[in-house]
Amino acid sequence: MRDFETFITYVLVCYDDTDMTKKEAIKYTKMYNKLFPNLWGGGDSLDREKVYELFLMGRADALAKKHNEEDVA
DSSP: OOOHHHHHHHHHHHTTTSOOOHHHHHHHHHHHHHHOTTTOOSSOHHHHHHHHHHHHHHHHHHHHHHHHHHHHO
16 A cells, blocks of 8 residues: 555656646545545555546646636636
């Protein structure tokens, strides 16, 4: 089982070609643990992938909101 800080580093290293920030990695890791506590595998590659999926969904949501605000303005 990885400790929290080690897992955050693991996520950031694996997705270093994205612009995921440490703050986002922490946010989406906490979200994953809160929403799916029974799925947490101790910080394995599946956990990493699920955190990344939440990150992508969060970015897409923010982009959609920005686009909608521009359409209204």
